[in-house]
Amino acid sequence: MNNVHISQQNRFYLLAVDLLxxxxxxxxxxxxxxxxxxxxxxxxxxxxxxxxIIIIWITGLxxxxxxxxxxxFNQVNSFLRKKLDISYSQNIRGNSIKRVAIFFLxxxxxxxxxxxxxxPGKLLNYLLTWHLFHLFAFxxxxxxxxxxxxxxxxxxxxxxWSYIQIYTILLMLCxxxxxLLFIYFHDYTIARESSRLFPVSLEIKTILENILLDxxxxxxxxxxxxxxxxxxxxxxxxxxSSSIKNTFQKSKVLLLTDSTFLIFGxxxxxxxRFVSAGLGYASTFPHVxxxxxxxxxxxxxxxxxLDISQKIPRINSYRxxxxxxxVSKISLTxxxxxxxxxxxxxxxxxxxxxxxxxxxxxxxxxxxxxxxWQKRDFKYSLEWIVRKVTE
Numbered sequence: 001m002n003n004v005h006i007s008q009q010n011r012f013y014l015l016a017v018d019l020l021x022x023x024x025x026x027x028x029x030x031x032x033x034x035x036x037x038x039x040x041x042x043x044x045x046x047x048x049x050x051x052x053i054i055i056i057w058i059t060g061l062x063x064x065x066x067x068x069x070x071x072x073f074n075q076v077n078s079f080l081r082k083k084l085d086i087s088y089s090q091n092i093r094g095n096s097i098k099r100v101a102i103f104f105l106x107x108x109x110x111x112x113x114x115x116x117x118x119x120p121g122k123l124l125n126y127l128l129t130w131h132l133f134h135l136f137a138f139x140x141x142x143x144x145x146x147x148x149x150x151x152x153x154x155x156x157x158x159x160x161w162s163y164i165q166i167y168t169i170l171l172m173l174c175x176x177x178x179x180l181l182f183i184y185f186h187d188y189t190i191a192r193e194s195s196r197l198f199p200v201s202l203e204i205k206t207i208l209e210n211i212l213l214d215x216x217x218x219x220x221x222x223x224x225x226x227x228x229x230x231x232x233x234x235x236x237x238x239x240x241s242s243s244i245k246n247t248f249q250k251s252k253v254l255l256l257t258d259s260t261f262l263i264f265g266x267x268x269x270x271x272x273r274f275v276s277a278g279l280g281y282a283s284t285f286p287h288v289x290x291x292x293x294x295x296x297x298x299x300x301x302x303x304x305x306l307d308i309s310q311k312i313p314r315i316n317s318y319r320x321x322x323x324x325x326x327v328s329k330i331s332l333t334x335x336x337x338x339x340x341x342x343x344x345x346x347x348x349x350x351x352x353x354x355x356x357x358x359x360x361x362x363x364x365x366x367x368x369x370x371x372x373w374q375k376r377d378f379k380y381s382l383e384w385i386v387r388k389v390t391e
Contacts, residue, residue, distance in 0.1 A: 014077075014239075015314065016302035017070055019321055020295075022328030024066040026363050027058040029338055031278070033359045036339075037346045042279055051356075057274060064132060064218060064278065065226045065291040067331065069299070071136060072227025075143050076171075076234035080164065080241070095390040096144040100137045102389050106382065107133035110336065115199070125199035130210045135218045139227040146170045168235040175228040182214075182222035182288060189213050189282040196280070214282045222288050229292050233300065247308055254300050262293030326370040333381040334366050 034055060035042040045056035075096075082092050108127060115126035150167035161169070192215045200210045213219045236250050268285035275281040305311050318325060327334065341362065349355045370378075378384045 014303060015306045015317055015321075015325075016299060017074065018325045018328040019302060019306065020066060020299055021070050021331050022321075022324035022326075024063050025327055025331055025334055025366070027055055028063040028335065029363050029366075030055045030356075030359050031058075031063070032339065033341070033355065033362070035279075036342055037349060037355050045279075046273065056279070064223075064276075066295050067335075068135065068139065068223065068226035069230040069292075069295050072139060072143065072230030073234045073299075074230075075140060075227070076167075076231040077239060079143075079147050079167075080234065080238055083163070092147065093144065096140055098390045099140045099386065100144075102386055103133045103137035103140065106336075107131040107137065111199075119199075122199055125202060128202070128207050128210075129199040130217060130219060132218050134211075135220070135223055138220065139224060142174075142224065143227065143231055146174065164235060164238060164241075168232065171228055171232045171235055175225060175232060178220075178222060178225045178228065179288075182225070182283075185213055185221060186282075186285070189215055189219075190284075192282070214277060217277050219277075222283055225288065225292065226295075229296060233296060237303070244308055248304065251300050251304055255297060258293045258296035258300065260293070261289045262297060265289030265291075265293055323367045326374060327366055329374060330366075330370055330378055330381045330383055332383060333378075336382060338362075338366070 031042070034052060041052060042056060045052050079092055110133060111126040111129060111131055112123065115123040119126075147167060150163045150170055153166050154161075154163040192209070192213070196215055197206060197210075198217070200206050209215050209219075211220060213221055214223065233254060236254060237247055238250075239247065242250070265286050265288070268289065272284040272286055273281075274284065274286040274290065276283045276287040306314075306317055310317075312320070349358065373379075373381070
């Protein structure tokens with residue numbers, strides 16, 4: 001049984017991906033709602049009570065880093081799957097470029113809307129400001145370039161390594177470089193956080209810093225490390241081609257590595273707070289290393305339990321986690337539309353318990369929305385648009 005390859009169903013759909021993505025949505029809504037109601041509570045969350053601490057920690061750990069990690073995993077897993085099928089392998093480049101374009105367009109539209117609402121005269125400033133969707137676009141292109149390079153080296157006659165081994169090495173190398181650059185520029189970005197600009201000024205240095213460093217929102221250094229970590233997980237597991245036995249063996253290496261990152265991040269809490277761009281700060285060592293380690297550890301365990309060994313039958317797992325799984329299908333759409341409540345005056349909410357009750361109802365609304373929207377195949381959602389463009 002251990003030598004049997006993972007089923008076709010598991011290769012094409014992993015319950016763990018949707019479950020983790022869906023779980024991340026709810027703390028995102030709670031965390032952003034707390035910040036909208038009283039920004040000072042979010043910024044000083046560690047003195048605002050246990051519940052707020054838990055919400056902010058989970059939000060910081062699981063939302064943007066989790067989305068990026070899973071996106072990198074899905075992208076690389078898709079490369080591996082399509083490489084096995086000659087009829088699909090030629091579409092890898094075209095579909096990836098389309099994704100780059102659509103995420104760049106999403107970012108531009110989002111920033112243009114923000115400019116029209118807040119400061120129409122600064123439209124260009126907003127359009128040149130780095131956004132999470134820009135990072136999705138860049139990571140897509142970056143993973144594609146590494147894939148093309150690995151394929152090129154293989155075609156040139158690599159006698160020792162296959163394209164997947166070359167690709168894994170390239171991913172690890174770039175991951176290490178990003179982390180080293182993060183460490184090198186860490187003091188500089190911390191010093192610059194007091195002069196963070198949103199939107200950016202029309203100066204080349206400010207624009208480049210905004211893109212490359214974590215001085216505003218999800219700069220390439222260190223945020224590219226999350227999709228790269230997801231990509232490394234996908235390339236090492238190589239689910240489309242690995243046997244169940246090999247998957248368990250490789251998982252041990254991943255779990256050990258993720259545990260190391262997690263321990264290092266926890267130890268660094270002695271000198272730094274757990275903060276990131278979501279709270280208006282530059283990312284600290286605890287944020288980056290704990291996020292990489294914990295997300296990776298949880299994700300690998302979920303894959304092993306739910307998708308590989310299937311300790312719980314697939315149909316039972318789907319029924320059990322249905323509210324989370326159905327919302328996960330529109331996770332980016334929820335991310336984009338959930339701040340619409342910001343048009344209301346937060347002072348209308350009298351206390352923290354009232355806020356939490358209303359946010360719970362608001363979260364439940366998205367479950368209901370997703371349940372009925374799926375009957376129309378989530379038509380016109382961001383996910384539906386991306387799928388249609390890249391079909």
